[in-house]
Amino acid sequence: MTESVMSQIRDAALKAEDIIESHMAHQRISKPGAQSCIMSPSDLQEVIEELDSAMDKLQNIVEHESDGMRNSSFSDAVSSTPDPTSKNTVVGLDEDLIKLKDRLTSLENKLQKNSQLAVTLYQSLTGERYLVVLDDMWSTKAWDDVRMFFPDNNNRSRIMLTTRESNVANYVDSSSQYHHQMHLLNKFESWNLLHQKVFGEDSCPPEFEKIGRSIASDCGGLPLAIHVIGGLLSEAKGRRDSWSMLLLM
Structure with missing residues (x-):
């Protein structure tokens, strides 16, 4: 396989990764006040379609190269002894493609599951009175990432969290009115x-x-x-x- 084709394959793979990053960046720019980059179902569907397109392009590159090899004359295929040091030889391409496809599919499924979980959580709590306990909140960013999924129903719902970081507690509730400082055991x-x-x-x-x-x-x-x-x-x-x-x- 030529270096040109290998370059195209690498470009297609990088394109698939860039799709995710570009959508995240676009969301940050278009929604500067948003506290998280979790995609909406419509945005997620667009990403999935672009991932499918990138995968199709990758498959077409490989199939095109394979067709070219099959169309070569039989004499050309057998008349010369293969050079084991040839730079155009690629071993295990099919296996690499499977790994790449699995990686892209896994990323797609992870985004889809996270988005679906967030939407399901918000919808199930809307209109309900709830008490949610979040154990071991380790950073202010972690709190920002999840806080929007708990609707304010104005019905005395509460979120209780535990943390070992005082700055996290102060960030969540700056008044310190509801802080409970655990003491060390004697x-x-x-x-x-x-x-x-x-x-x-x-x-x-x-x-x-x-x-x-x-x-x-x-x-x-x-x-x-x-x-x-x-x-x-x-x-x-x-x-x-x-x-x-x-x-x-």
Whole structure:
């Protein structure tokens, strides 16, 4: 296959990727106040059609080249020994095309599913009174990306979110009126939580308590850390050496 055809294939593949980026950029320009680049169903359909067009172009390039090769004279095809170092030889083209098609199809399906999910969520909540809990909101951008999908029905609907970032909490509610600051556990609370995770209602064997309290203290008062460590210790309840090893880590 000639370098010219390979160049056309690369151009077609890049065109498919550019379709998505150009639509995103157009939406930003035409709707400067929008908080997200999620496409509307009509915009998404246009992207899908352009992707199909790019895929058709790619397929036509390959079929055209294949037809040209089939139309070559039989003598030309067999009279010379193939040069293994030829720059025009491409191995595994069919496999590469399948991978490219799968990649484009996956991107198309992902966009379609995200858009459909957003529309379905908004429609299902419209007119309803709802309480939505968003766990572990990690950035202000993440909040901007989802906030528009929760309609303001003026019926005392609420969105509750958890975050480890104070700037996210202040961004969502600058008044701080509804903020609830979680405190770190003290040593007593940390040990009680670890004890409950490992032993439940059973008592802790005396030979494990000192090590256990030290491990709980090393978790820095973070409930999640204690919960994870407790899960590990519960699998080694009868092995003091395993507890000691964990303490030294």
